[in-house]
Amino acid sequence: MTEQANTQDLLSIEDLSIVYEVDGETTYAVNGLNITLKRGETLGLIGETGAGKTTTALGIMGLVPNPPGRVVSGKVVFDGEDLLQMPKEKMRGVRGNRISMIFQDPMTSLNPVMTVGEQIAEVILIHEGVSKKASFQKAGEMLEMVGIPAVRAGDFPHQFSGGMKQRVVIAIALACNPDLLIADEPTTALDVTIQAQVLDLMKDLKSRYNTAMILITHDLGVVAQVCDKVAIMYAGEVVESGDIRDVYENTKHPYTRGLFGSIPDLDHSVGRLNPIKGMMPDPTDPPSGCKFHPRCPDATATCAASEPAPVLTETGHVARCLMLQSMVEPTDVNRVQG
Amino acid sequence: MSQEMTLDPAQGQLDKSPAKGAPKKRSQWLEVWHRLKRDKMAMLGLLIITLVVLAAIFADVIADYETVVIAQNLSDRLQGPSAQYWLGTDEFGRDIFARIIHGTRVSLMVGVLSVAIAIVMGGGLGAVAGYYGGKIDNVIMRVMDIFLAVPSILLAIAIVSALGANLMNLMLAIAISSVPTYARVVRASVLTIRDQEFIEAARAIGASDLRIIFRHIIPNCLSPVIVQGALGVAGAILSTAGLSFIGLGIQPPEPEWGAMLAGGRQYLRHAWHVTTFPGLTIMITILALNLLGDGLRDALDPRLKH
Structure with missing residues (x-):
């Protein structure tokens, strides 16, 4: 095949x-x-x-x-x-x-000095040729889609937990x-x-x-x-x-x-792996x-x-x-x- | 598939989000400000610098340039401090206080602008060297090494004597002689940031090299540059005074701290105040800038974040 x-x-x-x-x-x-x-x-x-x-x-x-x-x-x-x-x-x-990629460690794959909204908007801005405002709008929608309230788009990565950061990374990847x-x-x-x-x-x-x-x-x-x-x-x-x-x-x-x-x-007890x-x-x-x-x-x-x-x-x-x-x-x- | 993406509640909130985002963005600098506020010495420095800046802005209100600052009044020459002349008069009978106040304009302008020029040139070179590495890095940094091998004041003297002594050339000379410092600082931080995963992630979303340098790398290496810049302004003011002292900077009759020092030097025995007050002004200003620079270094250091 x-x-x-x-x-x-x-x-x-x-x-x-x-x-x-x-x-x-x-x-x-x-x-x-x-x-x-x-x-x-x-x-x-x-x-x-x-x-x-x-x-x-x-x-x-x-x-x-x-x-x-x-x-x-x-x-x-x-x-x-x-x-x-x-x-x-x-x-x-x-x-x-x-083609987009999600990296292993969400702690280091987000830019610490940019808000998550900006980071999601960036990929939209690069590829879709839309206005800044429209890209931020879409960034908020992406955040909602991965289960983060859109109002948090203005927050910085250090204000999120690890799991939420990975959600942000997923939002960027799927934007x-x-x-x-x-x-x-x-x-x-x-x-x-x-x-x-x-x-x-x-x-x-x-x-x-x-x-x-x-x-x-x-x-x-x-x-x-x-x-x-x-x-x-x-x-x-x-x-x-x-x-x-x-x-x-x-x-x-x-x-x-x-x-x-x-x-x-789990069904059998073994002494060693x-x-x-x-x-x-x-x-x-x-x-x-x-x-x-x-x-x-x-x-x-x-x-x-x-x-x-x-x-x-x-x-x-x-x-x-x-x-x-x-x-x-x-x-x-x-x-x-x- | 787009139906799910345009959720209504999301849109309602989104209209507000730029407004909500803006103060949060500033909050990072607010945090730095809060840390800086705890540093008593840095606040003292900031206070002095504020006074100096105010003096520069309102110099014309405090003393008229044509009639007080440059007009000679030989009958009142070399008077000591008095109620009329707070800091005495110089060898041409001009009010030293008024001249010091007007001198802040030149010192601050040269200090700030030459540092700005140096940051733009040195920062750009350092960022390119650090980001691309290899041959480009080698060429740029070796040229910087050559600049560093010449004492910076000598380099400035050489540039001013070659181009002629005026304000623009003075700034350029001081800027060029401090370019290598900024190139080194920026290159070092670019090197550490370049290899972080978020840069690779930026590449993975299709960002161009320029975008990565300007949007991702430079904002992340601002803090050492800010610290270096605050200390650099002090250095630039000192260099201006030094060059003016030896006659290569600001030309008389324009008031400049270093030139005033030089002018009063031969009357040191009879009229101490002619050199002392400009000297003290230089010292206090430099000290204030250094205190603020040190405070900023501590406030911006992420390791000191609670």
Whole structure:
């Protein structure tokens, strides 16, 4: 399903590679990434810290800090146009207008010396060519929409709580009614009750405006709650992706299985959590073959030698594992159910 | 989908929101003012500066320029302080008090304007250097280093002697010699603000570089510039006095504190008041500006916020 880049796709990332070059050392942050997203769909991008999730998001936005970052290859086709080839001026018209982004920490992503109303109005002013007054008017409406009284538009960020600040950030992101919203760990800095509120709000607004969303997180529960599709990232690659139900129920990749295995189970009492052994590989020196093989319980010599290609599983999602290419015999435990 | 967005109650409130927003915006400065008010020394400084400013504004009401300030009256020369001449008279019989009052105009104008010129030039250069970094930063800051390598008073002397001694050139000379200071201050704060997430967020909403610099970065690095500016006015007044003292600043018969010092210098043995009062005026004004500057530094420091 990822192969066919049909015109219906809102976003299709093909073979995207991004590196950071510092003092002659190259960090391979994103390696040959493929993602497709249709209008109104929500994709959960899951991975450990350092898996390249945020770099992918910045890559889509054209905001990879350069230097040291550099997009080496690939295409980011958004609504039929390659964003990576787009001239700077035009790209500025896309950012905040058609694609917008929510940052991880609402405490630092608002300007401390501007009122929240001004900050929401700013994005409207930049993109919609309306008068100052009209933009403030709309800013107030956006505030109401995220559940903050419009009279507070004249308040400064430090007068708001963390959850309310994130609501303001969401209001900024949705102010121009974007086609795609990238949310980079939008709830990580918030406590659990506020997390639920913010997620509900995003889910609600998203469905109301038919906005596609990429939700970056390392919380599998959040993804299950909000997303239609999921992509599991490991060392800059998507190792398993597809329809959320399918990936969660017919997990094929040993890494994804490891992720689920590390979630504590309420029904069984366990003494210790069950983490995936080992560490993320050093991104300046990625392992040969399958990037996951040093940590994979099923790895064989073949895994170190050849790189797995994405394979369409029989239930319809994509995974990258040599077991699926029948180049490695699956062990009994992990036998693929026919 | 737009129906939900135009909520009626929201619109009702919105008409009021700009009015409501305005006083809240000022409240940040009100907060600074409240903190400043607690600082007794800064308030003393502010009081003195207010008096100096009032003296400059109402100088013509206090003493007429043509008949009192520059008209010579040789029969009354070098008189000590008396009821008629509060601070005595100078070597040409002119009222020193009146000349000091009129001298505030020049000192304040040169002080404030040269600092303003320096902030605009230095601030702009510093902001560009800090924001873009790399080669641009290197070129700008090395040029600033060259300026810093020449003592600022020497630089000012060189500029005035090259361009000629008049008010405009004096301001320009003092401004140029303090440009590197502001460039450094602004660059340093831009560097810390540039990497904050809200700048990235501003980029993510499609803001241009100019917009990011002017709307997001500069307002966030105003406080060190304000402090530096208050202290800078003191420095500029001192430089004006210094340049006038050596004859490169304001030309006689126009009253200027430094020039008055220079004029009275040879009569120091018989007429102490000719040099003492202008000197005291310079000292008190500079002290007041420095006190206010220090107070502002404390009041603007976000770490001291309760």
